[in-house]
Amino acid sequence: MLDREKVNIQPEIVVGQGGNGQKPEQTSPAPQPPEASYLDMSVNLAGVTLKNPVVVASGTFGFGREYSQFFDLSELGGICCKGLTLYPREGNPAPRIAETSLGILNSVGLQNPGVDVFIQQELPFLRRYDVKVIANISGNTPEEYGVMCEKLSRAGVDLIEVNISCPNVKAGGLAYGTRPELAAEVTKIAKAHSTVPVMVKLSPNVTDITEIAKAVADAGADALSLINTLRGMRIDVNTRRPILHMNTGGLSGPAVLPVAVRMVWETASAVRLPILGMGGVSRAEDAAQLMLAGASAVAVGTALFADPYAPLKVRDGLAELAAKQGLSAVRELTGGVQPW
Numbered sequence: 276m277l278d279r280e281k282v283n284i285q286p287e288i289v290v291g292q293g294g295n296g297q298k299p300e301q302t303s304p305a306p307q308p309p310e311a312s313y314l315d316m317s318v319n320l321a322g323v324t325l326k327n328p329v330v331v332a333s334g335t336f337g338f339g340r341e342y343s344q345f346f347d348l349s350e351l352g353g354i355c356c357k358g359l360t361l362y363p364r365e366g367n368p369a370p371r372i373a374e375t376s377l378g379i380l381n382s383v384g385l386q387n388p389g390v391d392v393f394i395q396q397e398l399p400f401l402r403r404y405d406v407k408v409i410a411n412i413s414g415n416t417p418e419e420y421g422v423m424c425e426k427l428s429r430a431g432v433d434l435i436e437v438n439i440s441c442p443n444v445k446a447g448g449l450a451y452g453t454r455p456e457l458a459a460e461v462t463k464i465a466k467a468h469s470t471v472p473v474m475v476k477l478s479p480n481v482t483d484i485t486e487i488a489k490a491v492a493d494a495g496a497d498a499l500s501l502i503n504t505l506r507g508m509r510i511d512v513n514t515r516r517p518i519l520h521m522n523t524g525g526l527s528g529p530a531v532l533p534v535a536v537r538m539v540w541e542t543a544s545a546v547r548l549p550i551l552g553m554g555g556v557s558r559a560e561d562a563a564q565l566m567l568a569g570a571s572a573v574a575v576g577t578a579l580f581a582d583p584y585a586p587l588k589v590r591d592g593l594a595e596l597a598a599k600q601g602l603s604a605v606r607e608l609t610g611g612v613q614p615w
C-alpha cells in the first residue's frame with residue numbers, strides 16, 4: 276500500500292524499457308500457486324480465453340521482461356503491453372511520477388520503442404510464455420491506428436487494446452476518448468484493419484462514459500477496457516511549481532477504485548460488450564467489486580509498483596473468495612451486483 280505521508284517525487288519506476296530492472300527492496304514473498312481446485316478460473320474476453328481473469332495494466336508492466344524475474348509470466352491471464360505508437364517516443368520530461376494519498380500521478384507520455392521494435396524484439400520474448408498478449412496502441416491520427424492494427428494482427432497478438440484515453444499526450448490521446456464521433460471513427464478504422472479482437476480503452480475524464488461506450492460499441496468494438504487515469508495535479512507550495520514537469524498528470528491507484536467500479540457498472544448497464552475493468556485494484560476484493568459491477572476480467576496496474584506479486588495475490592484471493600461464496604466458476608461474479 277502506498278504511504279499516505281510520503282509526498283516526495285519518486286524517480287521513474289518500471290515503465291517499459293525505462294525500467295531499472297532492479298528488485299524493489301520491500302517486497303513480500305511470491306505466493307505459491309494455488310492448490311488444484313474445482314473452481315474454474317477461466318474467463319472469456321471477446322472470444323479470447325484467459326486462463327484466469329487477472330491481467331496486468333498497460334504501462335505498468337513494460338513488456339514483461341523486468342517482471343519475469345519475479346514470477347513465471349504464464350501465471351497471468353493476460354499482459355497488456357506498454358502503449359505503442361507507430362514511431363518510437365521518448366515520452367515527457369521528468370519529473371513524471373509523483374505519489375499522492377493512495378495513488379500516483381504520472382505523465383510518462385507514452386515512452387515506447389515503436390510498434391516495429393515491439394514486434395521484432397518484445398513479442399518473441401512474450402511468446403515464450405503461455406499468456407495472452409494484448410497490444411495497447413495510441414495514434415496521432417485515426418489512420419495511424421489502422422496501420423498499427425494491421426501490423427499487430429499480422430504479428431499475431433491475441434487482442435488489441437485501442438487507447439483513446441491517454442491524458443499525457445498532446446496529439447490524439449484524450450481528444451479521441453472524450454468525443455463520441457472521434458471515438459467511433461478510431462474504432463471503425465481499428466476494426467477494419469484488425470483480424471484479432473479490438474478492445475477500446477475508455478477515459479474516465481468525461482461527464483457520461485456511457486455516451487462514449489455506446490458510440491464505440493456501435494462502431495464495432497469487440498470489448499471495452501476502463502478506466503484509464505483521471506487527470507490530476509499537485510503543486511509544491513514552497514516553489515509554487517507543479518510537481519510534474521507537464522503540470523498535470525493521470526491519477527491511478529487505490530484512490531480511483533470507487534470511480535472505476537461506478538464507471539464499469541454504468542458501462543455494463545449501457546452496452547452488451549465484455550469489459551476489462553481496472554483502476555485501483557490491489558486486493559482480491561477490489562477485483563471482485565469490478566467483476567460484480569460487470570467486468571469479465573480485471574487489470575492490476577499501480578499496485579505492481581508496491582508489490583510485483585500483486586496480480587498473483589489478486590488471482591489467488593479471487594479464487595478463494597469465489598470458492599467461499601460457493602461458486603463453481605469465477606466468471607459467475609460478473610455482473611452479479613444487486614443494486615438497491
Ligand SMILES: Cc1cc2nc3c(=O)[nH]c(=O)nc-3n(C[C@H](O)[C@H](O)[C@H](O)COP(=O)(O)O)c2cc1C
Pocket residue numbers: 290332333334335357358359379381383385411438441476502503504526527528529531553554555556574575576577578
Ligand atoms: C506509469 C503509468 C503508465 C501508464 N501507461 C499507459 C499506457 O501506455 N497506455 C494505457 O492505455 N494506459 C496506461 N496507463 C493506465 C493504466 O493502464 C490503468 O488504466 C490505470 O493506471 C488505472 O489502473 P491502476 O489504478 O490499477 O493503475 C498507465 C498508468 C501508469 C500508472
